[in-house]
Amino acid sequence: RNVTGVQTCALPIYAILEIEETSVSKFMETFAAIDKEFGEIFPLLFPTGDAKLELTDPSNALASGVEIMVRLPGKKQQRMNLFSGGEKALTAISLIFALLKTKPTPFCFLDEVDAPLDEANVGRYNHILEILAERFQFVVITHNRRTMEVLDVLYGVTMQEPGVSKVVGVDMRKDRSEEHT
Numbered sequence: 001r002n003v004t005g006v007q008t009c010a011l012p013i014y015a016i017l018e019i020e021e022t023s024v025s026k027f028m029e030t031f032a033a034i035d036k037e038f039g040e041i042f043p044l045l046f047p048t049g050d051a052k053l054e055l056t057d058p059s060n061a062l063a064s065g066v067e068i069m070v071r072l073p074g075k076k077q078q079r080m081n082l083f084s085g086g087e088k089a090l091t092a093i094s095l096i097f098a099l100l101k102t103k104p105t106p107f108c109f110l111d112e113v114d115a116p117l118d119e120a121n122v123g124r125y126n127h128i129l130e131i132l133a134e135r136f137q138f139v140v141i142t143h144n145r146r147t148m149e150v151l152d153v154l155y156g157v158t159m160q161e162p163g164v165s166k167v168v169g170v171d172m173r174k175d176r177s178e179e180h181t
Contacts, residue, residue: 024061030102031055031066037098044131045090045124048073068095089116093125097132107137114144126150148172 035053042051049072056065070091071077080091093113100108114125122144129138130150140151148154154170 020062027061031061033102034095034098037101038095041097041101041128042070042091042094044128045094045121046072050077051091051094085116086118086121089113090121090124093128097128100132100136104136107139109139109141111141112143113140114142114147117144119146122146 031053038051038053043049049070051068051070054067054069055061056067057063068080068091069077070080070083072083072087080088083091096113110129114122117125123146126147126149129140129147132138133152140147142148149172152171152173154172156168157165158168159165
């Protein structure tokens with residue numbers, strides 16, 4: 001009731017239904033876009049493999065979970081939770097990049113993303129990073145030498161004397177261009 005004694009009614013049911021319908025529509029549109037990008041990026045990391053996203057309850061999209069279905073090269077399609085650590089990490093990386101391509105941001109932080117990867121998979125990760133770096137700016141935190149080699153600029157902290165830290169930077173683009181001359 002308001003102060004005049006006239007009852008105010010709650011949001012009409014048709015407005016609630018319209019909001020829910022719009023929410024489902026926007027969610028499904030975004031879900032389809034992410035699934036499409038995921039399906040395109042995944043084979044860059046796993047040639048001849050494929051991946052897709054599925055709703056666990058398609059009849060109730062807003063309450064549904066999302067299942068990541070993947071077929072690695074030479075294997076049958078299965079849920080991501082059955083993979084090795086490196087396979088899970090590369091699959092997650094491809095999903096992160098699919099999200100980034102669907103909803104771009106000014107820059108993307110990748111903190112030790114390559115840590116669980118073996119040498120072969122670090123190469124795949126670096127390849128996709130190089131491809132996407134043409135379109136996105138990445139801030140990569142890593143201890144992996146091979147990943148550092150593909151980055152444009154490196155920053156690190158050194159302690160030349162005890163208790164005195166110094167930030168150093170190296171422009172790898174300049175160093176790479178000097179190697180080719």
